[in-house]
Amino acid sequence: MAETMLAIQRLTKRFFRRHQVVEVIRDLELTVEKGTFFTLLGPSGCGKTTTLRCVAGLETPDQGEIAVGGRWVFRDRPWLDVPPHRRGIGMVFQSYAIWPHLSVFDNVAYPLRLKRPRMSFDAIRRKVEEALATVDLQEWTHHPSTLLSGGQQQRLALARALVSEPSLLLLDEPLSNLDQRLREQLRFELKRLQREVGVTTLYVTHDQHEALALSDRVGIMMGGRLLQVGDPETIYFRPASPAVAQFLGCPNFLEGTLLDAAPAGHTARLQTALGMWRGVLASSGQRGERCVMAVRPEAILRLSEGLEAEGNTIEAKVLVHNFLGHVHRYQIQLANGPIWLWETRERLPAAGIIGGYVPAQEVWVMPDSASSEEPAAGWEGLKGVLG
Template identity: 40%
Template sequence: MASITLSHIVKQYGDGFPAVNDVSIDIADGEFIILVGPSGCGKSTLLRMIVGLEDITSGDLLINGERVNDKAPRDRNLAMVFQNYALYPHLTVFENIAFPLRLAKNKHSEQEIRDRVTEAARTLELTEHLDRKPANLSGGQRQRVAMGRAIVRHADAFLFDEPLSNLDAKLRGQMRSEISQMQRRLGVTSVYVTHDQTEAMTLGDRVAVLKKGILQQIASPRELYDQPVNLFVAGFIGSPSMNFLPAAVDGGVLQTPVGEIPISADKAQAAAGRPVVLAGIRPEHFEDATLVDPAKRSRGYTFTAQLTHSEWLGNEQYGYISFDPSAEIRQLLEGLARDMDAEELRPQIVVTLDASSRIRGGRPAELWLDTRRIHLFDPETGGNLTRDAEAGRALTSEAEAARKEEIGLARERQRVRVQG
């Protein structure tokens, strides 16, 4: 097991472009860290620098406190799991898993190799497939073989480079669960690159959000979601994305395309002096007003709007409200969409409604908004004016305590299973 420290890491190519720009992250022993961001944000480059496949232009990379910038990949004792599995088609599952042990010639006895492969196969439920070839396995089984090869090395850390992107949606969900449970059982430090925010939010103890090579925020998934540091993180994390409404602050009221929304005094104070702010509201903080308990309804804002259309998904439904922003706000939304590698951020509000709601597109509807959950952003800097940093830190501390407890429980379950 290992701790990994990235201190002011920079990767600059020959044209002077900094693919990774001054990134500092402390990864604790046994922690599961996710690197996430749109295409070209530097996440895979950062992973390749950790494993030694890319040179570091400047900064320090430490594994267990030892600087390893100049160490070859084979000397860092890190195991990498690739997107394309990198299995040898002519070798059996057993030999594919055993390959890194055989590569270290004369270092491991035949019995030790067999014991390690057998244990890894049992952990990954591959025991029945050890004599098969990769071509005869499903995508999920091949990915487990690739992980088995990492496990037998007894590496200090696992590095995952978008390992599930080649799988279909259902199998990705299954493999997410398997990777999460395996990481908890082994308690091994893991760094995982993905562009899929669902993977990031469900797998990571902490998630590092990157944009154009610059670290935007690193925190627990819940802190990123509830207390984003800026517009980019707020818009990138969450599906459907956070709504951004242009607003002017007038005393304790936000003047918005859907009416005058009352806000608390501290939010109004945070936005004071700015002619325009962007109100960030997540879709699930709206609801069909007719379905909201009267006591709760009084703690929010009720308004009437006409949905252009709605989408019923069975367990919930989405409604869409269009609005006409100024040219400046439209340009800002288009720029934010480019940063997030999204097609566009339309000037519309997405609302999540209960599946039982009878609201439909084309006619006026009464909607309710939880005003306590509104964030206000500076449209010029992108900064979150109403972020509660202390509440955010508490969420990440809570996640850290839960991680330690989960690892303890997972190891106990593994011990009982092995003994049984």
């Protein structure tokens, strides 16, 4: 069985804000297996940084337990709070946090010089050179750190976090200060590096592309809670709720009623305002239950002339067209009102009604979140977004 590197239980953190207590993290449970890249993905203010700071020991939780590498680092009963530098953790935060008055070498050597018993200079030099080689900065060893570009400074911060060989690496939006091109390049390097070094990583971002591209597992966080944990393909194609689907960029939702019982992963028929949809995959549900259907823009296919689709068809008029390079994106008007998006490599005619269909396996049906406390993400929300 896989070894657990990080275990968080019942984690709760409250802050005082304008004479009020705000619960920023609520009863969070999370485990990260050794060697994996785990990402907390969620909107701004959902508590990602606070979670990371609790793990690092920079914030004291109000409740819960945190264990790193099978060793308690925080526990509310009986009280235990291991100081940050004894938790075996390396950190890189959003701001570069390199020391501008130190050289590249001294930036990386800094954490090693604090170690007791003292390390010899030769041992420090070897470790620093190794860490700088890992992030491909060896040529810069003796330069002032201020000469480095933004991307290089982030790599330097990474080298400094890795030099003590932490059992857990915490990365809080480390790429967010970089331009698009550098971000993508570093995203790629970060993944390679993590594989190479094999260090267990807890990564924080609000960027879904980054989370999907980098992670072995992703936890979707909203309002201080985890809504779903899974591998990238599961959370993308099989979101647990409309809120998760919407956060992962799915703009199309349609409410309906299940006409069959749908045990998890089985197909069912769904009665909607656009008629009956057959053979759609449902996350689970009772016959007669109100559900929400999610359809990704790229799943809507054009119905060519003479081709009969087996149900699940739509008729639409093009409202807006954007050329995105790799695809054309359309905002379209369906006969009975609602607005959908359509992504295709071919150009759709600008005038007249277009026939389309959605293969049943591309439709995903979830319980209606209106009945839960999650943020509403539905057809109405979509209308709001698209005007």
